[in-house]
Amino acid sequence: MSTEILAxxxxxxxxxxxxxxEALIAQGLAEDFTAQxxxxxxxxxxxxxxxxxxxxxxxxxPEVLIAARALNKGTLLLKTQLVEEGVKPIGTVVxxxxxxxxxxxxxxxxxxxxxxxxFQVIDLGVDVAPETFVEAVRxxxxxxxxxxxxxxxxxxxxxxxxxxxEGAGLRGTVKVMIGGAPIxxxxxxxxxxxxxxxxxxxxxxxxxxLVAA
Amino acid sequence: xxxxxxxxxxLRREPVDRIGIHEHFWGDTAKGWKDYLNGExxxxxxxxxxxxxxxxxxxxxDLDAGSVIVAEDENTxxxxxxxxxxxxxxxxxxxxxxxVDFFVKDRENWEAWAKPLLLAGALDRRINYAAYEQSxxxxxxxxxxxxxxxxxxxxxxxxxxxxxxxxAGMALDxxxxxxxxxxxxxxIVEAQTRLIEKSGLPDxxxxxxDLGYKEHxxxxxxxxxxxxxxxxxxxMDFAHALGLPVILHSCGFVEPLVPGFIEAGxxxxxxxxxxxxxxxxxxxxxxxxxxxxxxxxxxxVICSNDKALIxxxxxxxIPVMKQGGNFIIHSDHSVPPTVKPEIFRYYLERAAALGxx
Ligand code: B12
Numbered sequence: 301m302s303t304e305i306l307a308x309x310x311x312x313x314x315x316x317x318x319x320x321x322e323a324l325i326a327q328g329l330a331e332d333f334t335a336q337x338x339x340x341x342x343x344x345x346x347x348x349x350x351x352x353x354x355x356x357x358x359x360x361x362p363e364v365l366i367a368a369r370a371l372n373k374g375t376l377l378l379k380t381q382l383v384e385e386g387v388k389p390i391g392t393v394v395x396x397x398x399x400x401x402x403x404x405x406x407x408x409x410x411x412x413x414x415x416x417x418x419f420q421v422i423d424l425g426v427d428v429a430p431e432t433f434v435e436a437v438r439x440x441x442x443x444x445x446x447x448x449x450x451x452x453x454x455x456x457x458x459x460x461x462x463x464x465x466e467g468a469g470l471r472g473t474v475k476v477m478i479g480g481a482p483i484x485x486x487x488x489x490x491x492x493x494x495x496x497x498x499x500x501x502x503x504x505x506x507x508x509x510l511v512a513a
Numbered sequence: 514x515x516x517x518x519x520x521x522x523x524l525r526r527e528p529v530d531r532i533g534i535h536e537h538f539w540g541d542t543a544k545g546w547k548d549y550l551n552g553e554x555x556x557x558x559x560x561x562x563x564x565x566x567x568x569x570x571x572x573x574x575d576l577d578a579g580s581v582i583v584a585e586d587e588n589t590x591x592x593x594x595x596x597x598x599x600x601x602x603x604x605x606x607x608x609x610x611x612x613v614d615f616f617v618k619d620r621e622n623w624e625a626w627a628k629p630l631l632l633a634g635a636l637d638r639r640i641n642y643a644a645y646e647q648s649x650x651x652x653x654x655x656x657x658x659x660x661x662x663x664x665x666x667x668x669x670x671x672x673x674x675x676x677x678x679x680x681a682g683m684a685l686d687x688x689x690x691x692x693x694x695x696x697x698x699x700x701i702v703e704a705q706t707r708l709i710e711k712s713g714l715p716d717x718x719x720x721x722x723d724l725g726y727k728e729h730x731x732x733x734x735x736x737x738x739x740x741x742x743x744x745x746x747x748x749m750d751f752a753h754a755l756g757l758p759v760i761l762h763s764c765g766f767v768e769p770l771v772p773g774f775i776e777a778g779x780x781x782x783x784x785x786x787x788x789x790x791x792x793x794x795x796x797x798x799x800x801x802x803x804x805x806x807x808x809x810x811x812x813x814v815i816c817s818n819d820k821a822l823i824x825x826x827x828x829x830x831i832p833v834m835k836q837g838g839n840f841i842i843h844s845d846h847s848v849p850p851t852v853k854p855e856i857f858r859y860y861l862e863r864a865a866a867l868g869x870x
Pocket of ligand 1: 361400401402403404405406407409410446447448449450451452453477478479480481482496497498499500501503608609612676723725726727764765786789846
């Protein structure tokens with residue numbers, strides 16, 4: 301059992317090489333690595349490293365998109381094994397782009413990074429009404445609700461979701477994270493959100509620290 | 514000096530009476546300013562801007578598609594557009610339709626469906642000669658700089674495949690993307706050739722290609738150089754061969770791509786979006802000898818409707834920019850209806866006064 305496989309797996313994710321990921325996982329399982337090791341020390345390590353490089357303008361959206369696809373391929377292959385090993389997601393996140401807003405590239409990157417960090421993510425899509433968030437929180441009992449908004453005219457809908465959660469008596473059960481190009485820390489404070497981050501990699505880190513707290 | 518002379522001279526770096534002045538407005542702005550505009554529907558004329566634009570080309574894949582309804586419920590209708598993108602529109606609300614899906618996600622449907630349609634000829638049907646001729650005549654009469662405007666390859670590809678499929682494709686199958694760039698850039702050149710032969714030269718060509726967002730370009734400079742630049746270069750070489758300068762519009766933070774833009778042949782970079790992280794004065798320092806600039810005035814400041822803030826913004830930027838002789842003032846995107854028309858007039862007058870040589 302050589303840890304080289306884990307390093308190669310991390311590299312294959314960073315380069316977005318789905319075929320290599322597939323081969324390395326097969327090899328890793330044959331060499332008696334646990335699915336959890338392959339996931340955490342291979343796939344997720346790769347995604348986290350790439351996330352940092354994305355934040356620093358060293359890689360760009362295309363590289364992150366294909367890395368996320370390679371990562372997805374890997375986690376799919378490990379799925380049954382992970383269940384057998386009793387590995388659970390580190391938390392559940394309900395994510396969506398708020399009502400009136402159709403931008404989803406950023407939201408999708410945040411979802412991919414969250415999945416890449418070991419979260420189970422329920423993606424409600426775009427133009428999501430506050431009531432739909434409330435229903436999803438009732439149904440999936442997430443620890444975190446993540447709201448994306450790209451328009452100055454739809455930023456207000458993030459406040460709407462927080463108010464709807466309050467109205468439904470669910471605000472205390474979840475942490476609310478917000479983001480999107482026009483959003484700032486100050487705005488997050490103003491509307492009573494629990495966290496804001498400027499990019500997808502930091503969003504995943506923040507989510508981890510929110511569930512750890 | 515007319516706008517036509519002024520902009521032509523600025524783009525050639527020849528002396529002028531003042532900096533250039535141009536602007537774009539939200540669709541609703543003219544509605545909001547209705548009383549003030551006193552029946553004048555042409556904002557370029559009402560505000561005596563220096564440039565007049567016309568968008569005469571249609572490069573959608575299937576010209577005959579119309580919009581085919583594929584599903585319907587109480588509130589929404591889902592339909593295909595001419596690029597076979599699936600869109601969903603609210604029946605009772607106005608607004609941009611939601612992109613549900615794209616038919617062309619990768620090489621397969623590009624080769625099987627879109628490419629043959631794009632190459633099928635019928636180029637004349639893609640060109641609105643009448644609109645171009647009319648606009649050109651009005652611009653001439655009014656003494657405005659007349660530009661032939663249209664989107665370039667990146668934007669065209671996002672209409673066909675959506676941003677995600679396109680950007681992933683750039684990394685996974687660059688030859689496919691290179692082929693799309695090749696086809697679209699040839700079409701742009703052919704359509705413009707035909708239009709200009711029949712209806713006369715414009716004063717310049719203005720391409721729109723949104724390559725950035727907040728703090729980042731969509732793609733790396735290396736990927737731009739490899740995949741997009743060949744298309745930009747072909748279309749810009751064509752303009753230059755006719756003696757026409759090229760303006761390139763891009764939203765977002767595209768500073769890392771500017772060396773590539775210069776290599777492609779951009780003469781004037783437009784919109785310089787401050788809120789996305791662009792820095793007008795820095796660009797002037799770095800590239801002012803090679804590029805003209807249009808834009809870079811923070812629209813949030815204009816939206817404040819506060820004369821003191823507007824003065825500060827103009828005083829910080831115009832005196833520096835005007836020294837280069839390469840500046841056309843413009844907001845860093847467009848002017849929304851929340852700006853009071855009296856304030857917009859004040860802004861234009863201050864800009865003209867400060868920008869006088
Ligand atoms: C691509 C794009 C589009 C595409 C969207 C495609 C898609 N599937 O998403 C299309 C063409 C459809 C579009 C439409 C419109 N757009 Co648009 N669009 C953009 C553009 C160029 C890029 C956005 C983007 O995808 N960036 C890439 C991603 C990766 O970045 P991001 O979304 O910011 O996400 C990152 C962070 O913000 C963060 N993040 C995002 N979400 C979340 C959530 C959480 C919880 C956290 C923690 C973090 C986080 O992490 C992400 C990754 O690091 C921006 C320009 C800009 N400056 O942002 C304009 C922009 C957002 N659009 C704008 C406008 C005006 C529109 C339209 C109204 C245009 C029109 N007239 O039709 C419509 C609106 C439709 C609607 N109702 O939503 C304006 C908004 C201006 C304003 N004052 O609000 C912008 C700023 C352009 C501009 N310069 O004016 N648009």
